[in-house]
Amino acid sequence: MTTYDYDLFVIGGGSGGVRAARVAAALGKRVGIAEEYRFGGTCVIRGCVPKKLFVYASQFPEHFEDAAGYGWTVPQARFDWATLIANKDKEIGRLEAIYKRNVEGAGGETFQTRATLIDRHTVRLESLNRTVTADQILIATGGRPAAHPALPGNEFCIFSNEAFHLAELPKAIAIEGGGYIAVEFANIFHGLGVETTLIYRGTEILGRFDMDLRTMLHETMEKKGIRILCRSLSEKVVKRADGRLDVTVTGGEVLTVDQMMLAIGRVPNTESLGLDKAGVELDKKGAIVVDAYSRTSVDNIWAVGDVTDRVQLTPVAIHEAMCFVETAFKNNPTKPDHDTIATAVFSQPEIGTVGLSEDEATKRFAELEIYRASFRPMRHTLSGRQEKMLMKLVVDGKSRKVIGAHILGPDAGEMAQLLGIPIKAGLTKDDFDRTMAVHPTAAEELVTMYKPTYRVKDGARID
Numbered sequence: 001m002t003t004y005d006y007d008l009f010v011i012g013g014g015s016g017g018v019r020a021a022r023v024a025a026a027l028g029k030r031v032g033i034a035e036e037y038r039f040g041g042t043c044v045i046r047g048c049v050p051k052k053l054f055v056y057a058s059q060f061p062e063h064f065e066d067a068a069g070y071g072w073t074v075p076q077a078r079f080d081w082a083t084l085i086a087n088k089d090k091e092i093g094r095l096e097a098i099y100k101r102n103v104e105g106a107g108g109e110t111f112q113t114r115a116t117l118i119d120r121h122t123v124r125l126e127s128l129n130r131t132v133t134a135d136q137i138l139i140a141t142g143g144r145p146a147a148h149p150a151l152p153g154n155e156f157c158i159f160s161n162e163a164f165h166l167a168e169l170p171k172a173i174a175i176e177g178g179g180y181i182a183v184e185f186a187n188i189f190h191g192l193g194v195e196t197t198l199i200y201r202g203t204e205i206l207g208r209f210d211m212d213l214r215t216m217l218h219e220t221m222e223k224k225g226i227r228i229l230c231r232s233l234s235e236k237v238v239k240r241a242d243g244r245l246d247v248t249v250t251g252g253e254v255l256t257v258d259q260m261m262l263a264i265g266r267v268p269n270t271e272s273l274g275l276d277k278a279g280v281e282l283d284k285k286g287a288i289v290v291d292a293y294s295r296t297s298v299d300n301i302w303a304v305g306d307v308t309d310r311v312q313l314t315p316v317a318i319h320e321a322m323c324f325v326e327t328a329f330k331n332n333p334t335k336p337d338h339d340t341i342a343t344a345v346f347s348q349p350e351i352g353t354v355g356l357s358e359d360e361a362t363k364r365f366a367e368l369e370i371y372r373a374s375f376r377p378m379r380h381t382l383s384g385r386q387e388k389m390l391m392k393l394v395v396d397g398k399s400r401k402v403i404g405a406h407i408l409g410p411d412a413g414e415m416a417q418l419l420g421i422p423i424k425a426g427l428t429k430d431d432f433d434r435t436m437a438v439h440p441t442a443a444e445e446l447v448t449m450y451k452p453t454y455r456v457k458d459g460a461r462i463d
C-alpha cells in the first residue's frame with residue numbers, strides 16, 4: 001500500500017479549509033494545511049468580520065442623533081479613521097492567531113505558503129520549495145473580487161480588499177455594483193460621513209432578494225443621502241492632477257471622487273493551482289466542479305466553499321467542510337444541504353431573509369398568502385427618525401407552510417437566524433399564529449399578522 005505524508009492536505013486556510021483541517025486532525029488524521037496569505041481567510045481577514053466592525057462604526061452618527069429625543073445632549077462627535085483601522089487590525093490579528101492555533105491544537109500542521117498541485121497526490125509548497133504527498137486533498141482556496149479590465153482607468157479603482165486598509169477616509173466615493181458587498185459598503189462609507197454614490201447596471205439593487213425589501217431599502221438609503229444610480233455603468237475613470245478621480249457614468253455625468261470601488265462579483269481562485277495536472281475539472285466560470293458530496297472529477301480530491309461557486313457564504317463553506325469530513329473520514333457519506341439558507345445584508349437598515357421571495361414563490365406555488373406589515377419601530381418614536389421597518393411572510397396557500405420570511409429593519413439579521421429554524425422545519429402559518437408574542441418587540445409582528453395582506457393565485461395578485 002502506498003504511504004503518504006498526510007491523510008489529508010488542505011490548500012487554503014479560510015472558513016472551509018480551517019474547519020476541515022481542524023476536525024479531521026481531531027479525528028487523529030495526519031493533516032497539513034497551507035495558507036498563502038493569512039489564516040482565517042476572506043471572512044476573518046477581509047470579509048464578514050472587519051465588514052461588521054465597520055458597520056458598527058458607521059452606525060454611531062445615527063445613534064448620537066437619536067439620543068437627543070431621549071433627553072441626551074451629545075457633544076459634537078469626531079471620528080478618527082486611523083483609530084478604527086488600528087483597532088480592527090488588532091482584532092483581526094487576534095482572530096487569525098486563534099484560527100491557526102486551533103488547527104495546530106487539534107494536531108494539524110500549518111504551512112505559511114502558496115500551495116499547488118503537482119499531481120493527484122502531490123502538493124508543492126511554493127515558498128518552502130518542498131513537496132508533500134497526501135492520500136486526500138481538499139481545495140478550499142476561496143475567491144477574489146472580479147476585476148474590470150474593460151473599464152478605462154480600472155487601475156485607479158479599489159476592491160473590498162483595499163477598502164479595509166485605506167490610508168485615509170475618502171471625502172467622496174463611488175461604488176460600482178448592486179450586490180450585498182456594494183450595498184453594505186455604500187452604507188458604511190455614508191455612515192462615516194463620506195459622500196457616496198452607488199452605480200448599478202440593473203434595475204434595482206440586491207437582485208434575488210424579495211422586491212419589497214429591495215425597493216424599501218433603496219428608498220431609505222436615498223433618504224439618508226446615498227445617491228443610487230440604477231441602469232447605470234461607469235464608462236471611464238480618469239486620475240486628475242489633484243489626485244482625485246473623475247468617473248464618467250452612463251449619460252455622460254462625471255462624478256469627482258477620492259476613491260472608486262468595484263464590487264461587481266467574485267471569481268474563484270483556481271488559476272495556476274495545477275488543477276489541470278491533477279485532472280480536476282472546472283466549469284465555464286473557472287469554479288471547481290463537484291458532486292453532491294463535494295468530490296471533484298478526481299476521486300481523492302475534494303473542494304468546498306467559494307471556489308466551488310455554490311453559495312458564497314461563510315456558514316455554507318463551514319457546513320460543506322463538515323460534510324466532507326463525515327464523507328471522507330467517518331464513513332458516513334453526507335451531502336451538504338443548501339436548501340433554505342437564512343442570510344443577512346448588513347445595510348442600514350439591515351436585511352434578514354430566509355426562504356423564497358414572493359416572486360420566486362409565485363413561480364413555484366399556485367396559491368400564496370402574503371402577510372406584510374410596515375411600521376415605525378418603537379425606538380424611532382422618541383428619536384423622531386422616520387425610517388420604517390418591514391416584515392413579510394410568504395405562505396403556501398395550500399399546505400399553509402411558511403416558505404419565506406423577509407425583514408428590513410434593526411436586528412433583521414438576528415431575527416432571520418431564528419426564523420431559519422421554523423422555516424427549515426416546515427412549520428405552518430398556524431404554528432406561527434399559535435406562538436405567543438414577546439412584547440414589546442419588533443419581532444412580535446411576525447406572530448401577530450393574522451390576516452393575509454393579499455393573496456396570489458396562478459401568478460395574479462388578489463386583494
Ligand SMILES: Cc1cc2nc3c(=O)[nH]c(=O)nc-3n(C[C@H](O)[C@H](O)[C@H](O)COP(=O)(O)OP(=O)(O)OC[C@H]3O[C@@H](n4cnc5c(N)ncnc54)[C@H](O)[C@@H]3O)c2cc1C
Nearest residue numbers: 012014015016036041042043047115142305306312313314
Ligand atoms: C467584503 C465581504 C464581506 C462578506 N460578508 C459576509 C457575511 O457577512 N456573511 C457571510 O456568510 N459571508 C460573507 N462573505 C463571504 C465569505 O467571506 C466567504 O463565503 C467565505 O470566506 C468562503 O470561505 P472559503 O473557505 O471558501 O474561502 P476563503 O475564506 O476565501 O479562504 C480561502 C483561503 O485560501 C487562500 N489561498 C488561495 N489560494 C491558495 C493557494 N494556492 N495556496 C494557499 N492558500 C491559498 C486564500 O488566501 C484564503 O485565505 C463576505 C465576503 C466579502 C468579500
